[in-house]
Amino acid sequence: MEQPIKILIVEDNVIIADDMQSMLEEIGYEIVDNVIVYEQAEEVLRTQQVDLVLIDIILASDKTGIDLGKHIRENYDIPFIFVTSNSDRATVENAKTVKPNGYLVKPFEQQDLYTSIEIALSNFSYSGKSGGPSYSQEEAPMSNAVLKDSIFVKKQHLYYRIQFSDIRFIKADNVYLEVNTVDKKFLVRSPLKDYLEKLPKNKFYRAHKSYIVNVDHIDAINSKDIMIKDTLIPISKDFKEFIISAMNS
DSSP states (O other): OOOEEEEEEEEEEEHHHHHHHHHHHHHHHHEEEEEHHHHHHHHHHHHSSSSSSEEEESSSSSSSSSHHHHHHHHOOOOOEEEEESOOOOOHHHHTTOOOOOOEEEOOOOOHHOOOOOOOHHHHOOOOTTTSSSSOOTTSSOOGOOSSSSSEEEEETTTTEEEEEGGGEEEETTTTTTEEEEOEEEEEEESSSSHHHHHSSSTTTTETTEEEEEEEEGGGOOOSSSSEEETEEEEEOOHHHHHHHHHOOO
């Protein structure tokens, strides 16, 4: 299921804006619109679905990108990144007042743009703020979507819907998680503890500091490990006692 991230570009330099759009579309993002002033951006936000906004601080209007950032913070629950030529202390301090989800200094490369967007999306919580619209589970951007019986996981610009029952175990690997299903592996950027909270509590348990397991997929157990398919997974004392207790109940 392809679900491209929808991005609004607000940049008054047409050449830079077109260059950004080309970079983003080449990566796989969808550009909702490419506008030059605050008022145009406000109209797009009001009438279309936008997942993230890239904003130049200096715009071709009386209202600046910082004014737009403030408007987004007060009325919408989406992340935005300032894209600017200005990195002086005064500009940065002014920008910080509206709490942007990123700050990218021109000139930049495609990889810089991609990294800033992915980190902003990963760190942003689509929880709904007071005074701004919130998303239902079905309306939430796919990067964080959790449905009743499944979860969406991104892999190479596609979002795969994974049934909870198909997840065998999840392994922490530095800042990433390796989600192992019955037929695929996916890398997800998330703390293990936070990901556990998205999963059904009656099926998924933290078996070890680096592992979450689906108890329905446990094939064997000994004093130190459990086996899921052909993988031996170390387990904590508490989890071993929990499993043994469940087996004997």
